[in-house]
Amino acid sequence: DTEVTQTPKHLVMGMTNKKSLKCEQHMGHRAMYWYKQKAKKPPELMFVYSYEKLSINESVPSRFSPECPNSSLLNLHLHALQPEDSALYLCASSQGEGDQPQHFGDGTRLSIL
């Protein structure tokens, strides 16, 4: 079983909806990540939080809004998404800086109608 838990596992939403993806880890990790993965492609980094502060934003459109309420939780708020945003959204965590392995959750499969 993965130690990074993502909910929901599947999400279908219309382009005008507002929804949120959630990620939780209890490994004491201080860095958390959001990735987007399209079919048959590798993951692409979206955001990184270090010690609950946003440290990396890979020029992601503002319709994606990350939030880190505490060191164990990471949210991704979605609003006015486009069909091309349909993908597997993966959350990961690591102990801190980049010399530690990243541990991934099983992802949320997002479909935009």
Next chain:
Amino acid sequence: KQEVTQIPAALSVPEGENLVLNCSFTDSAIYNLQWFRQDPGKGLTSLLLIQSSQREQTSGRLNASLDKSSGRSTLYIAASQPGDSATYLCAVSGRDQGAQKLVFGQGTRLTINP
């Protein structure tokens, strides 16, 4: 800009064979290299992480090597089993893009035939 390439894109072998997956990267100024496996519709499972100062790491039937100067890593799987069927991804973190940003290869889709 760091680029990571994995060859072959797909590999199919009979059960019991030893096999090697390849990963190459263009910028040798890396912090570490990580190998992952991904089952269909699932997240990534970390297999091995090699720091830039290390030459290899081993875990069970898996052995990963790193030759930083030539920009290459290999993942050796001994005595392959059908349960090893998955997509294998390598990723590097480097000084150019920052320690926390992983640059992934396109992956090798491995099928082990019973």
